[in-house]
Amino acid sequence: MNSITLLVLLFIFGIIMKKVLYKITVKGKVQGVWFRKYTFDEATRLGLKGFVKNEINNTVYIEAEGTSTTLNEFIKWLHKGSPLSKVSTVTFETDELKNYKSFEIHS
Numbered sequence: 001m002n003s004i005t006l007l008v009l010l011f012i013f014g015i016i017m018k019k020v021l022y023k024i025t026v027k028g029k030v031q032g033v034w035f036r037k038y039t040f041d042e043a044t045r046l047g048l049k050g051f052v053k054n055e056i057n058n059t060v061y062i063e064a065e066g067t068s069t070t071l072n073e074f075i076k077w078l079h080k081g082s083p084l085s086k087v088s089t090v091t092f093e094t095d096e097l098k099n100y101k102s103f104e105i106h107s
Contacts, residue, residue: 019067019097020067020068021063021064021094021095022065022093022095023092023095024061024062024090025055025060025061025062025089025090025091026059026060026061026062026081026089026090027089028081028085028087028088028089029084029085029086030060030081030085030087031054031058031060033084033085034085035081035082035085036053036054036060038081039052039062039078039082040104040105043103044103048065048066048074048103049064049099049100049101049102050062050063050064050103051100051104051106052103052104052106053105053107054107062078064103065099075092
């Protein structure tokens with residue numbers, strides 16, 4: 001492998017591995033169906049950091065930090081949710097990293 005190829009690969013790897021924060025809102029039947037517990041389990045399995053919490057308007061709010069690749073896998077999982085949930089929409093936006101140390105369930 002020549003040095004140019006190596007530099008290109010390192011650049012691509014750096015973009016893929018760069019950490020980002022997603023602020024996520026999940027709507028549907030997502031409260032009272034163990035959604036936060038299953039979300040915690042999936043986020044932990046994926047190595048994400050942040051939190052999940054119920055909102056007063058019957059949605060679930062999540063802040064999750066990880067690589068774009070891992071977060072996109074998480075978003076796909078959120079569309080399915082917990083076995084008893086019925087997810088209607090999942091929306092997200094990116095924001096500045098907060099450097100969470102773990103993933104937690106907030107009340």
